[in-house]
Amino acid sequence: MRIKGCQELRVMVFSVSVWISNACIGAPALLVSSPNEGAVVKYDPVTGASEGYFVTPGSGGLDNTIGLALGPDGNLYVASNGNSSVKRYDGATGAFLGDFVPPGAGGLGSPIDIRFGPDHNLYVISQFGQTGIKRYNGTTGALIDNFVLASSGGLGAPAGLVFGPDGNLYVSDFQGASSVLKYNGTTGAFISTFVTPGSGGLSGAHGLVFGPDGNLYVASQATNNVLRYNGITGAFINVFASGGGLNVPYGIEFGPEGNLYVASDESHNVLRFNGTTGAFQGVFASNGSKQVTFLSFAPLPEPQGCLLSLGFIFVLCFYRYRIGAACMKAD
DSSP states (O other): OOOTTOEEEEEEEEEEEEEEOOTTSOOEEEEEEEGGGTEEEEEOTTTOOEEEEEEOTTGGGOOSEEEEEEOTTSOEEEEEGGGTEEEEEOTTTOOEEEEEEOTTGGGOOSEEEEEEOTTSOEEEEEOSSSOEEEEEOTTTOOEEEEEEETTGGGOOSEEEEEEOTTSOEEEEEOSSSOEEEEEOTTTOOEEEEEEOTTGGGOOSEEEEEEOTTSOEEEEEGGGTEEEEEOTTTOOEEEEEEEOTTOOSEEEEEEOTTSOEEEEEGGGTEEEEEOTTTOOEEEEEEEOTTSOOOOEEEEEOOOOTTOOOOEEEEEEEEEEEEEESHHHHHHO
C-alpha cells in the first residue's frame, strides 16, 4: 500500500571484480654464459633441462661470453670478452640488437662481470687496457666515467662486482691473496677492504652475491668452494658450499626458491646447493663439453603480440528506499 506523500527511490549498485591474466608475464629462465662458443644457453629454472640457445653462437660477433645482465629495458646485455664490447640482445627472443658498448669504447679491455646499478647505468669490469670499473649510460651506452680506477684501494685484478643492500659497490680482487673491496655506490670512492686478503682461505675470488640472509657469498676458484662472510662486517663465517664436483666456481646466484646455484667452469655444469645449509643437492644443469662462466635467473618477457586478457564479474543489486516523512512514520 502506498501512503500519501511517500515516494520510492530505487538505487542500482554495480559491484565489479577484475582479474588480469598473467599470459604476458614471462616465466623466469636460467641463462648461462658459454664462453667456448660465444653463446648464452637457456635452461628450465625448475628442472634444469636445457632449452637450447637463447643467444646463438657468435651472434652479433659475440666472442668468449662472460658476464651477463638483464637491463631495466628487459633486454639482455652480455660481456663479449674476446672483442672488448658489451652486446645487447632482445630479452624475449635473444635476437641481436647491436653493440651497446662498441669494442674498446671508453678504453674497455676484455670485460668480465657486468651489472646495472641502482641508478640504472651499466657497470663493467675492464680486465685489461684501462683496468677498473667503467660506468656507461644505461640508455645510450656512452661512457660516463671510470667509476673505480685500477689502483683505488689497492685494486689489482677485479673479477666480480655486486651492489649491496646498502647501495655500495663490492668488488672481488682476484690477484694474490684475494679480497673484496668496498666502494661508495654513488661516487666510486674507496671505503674499505671489506673482506681482508685470504680471509677464510679465499683465493682466486670471482663471482659474489648477497644472499637472502643478508650475508656475502664469494666464489673461491683456487679452493673450489663458496665462502660466506658477514654482510655488515665482512668477517668470515664459514665455507658454505663445496664438493659435488665443484671445479673452478665462477658466477654464483641465488635462485627464485632460495637455493644457491654455482657455475662450475671446469666441470661444465651448474651445481645446486641448499640455500640455508649449503648442502650439495646435485648437478642442476649441464653444458656438455663446454665451459660455463656467469649465470642469471632472468624473468624474460613474452614475445610481442601476446594478448592481455581481462575478466569481469558484474554484480547488479537493487535497493528500494522509501523516502518522505510519511514513510518514516509508516515503517
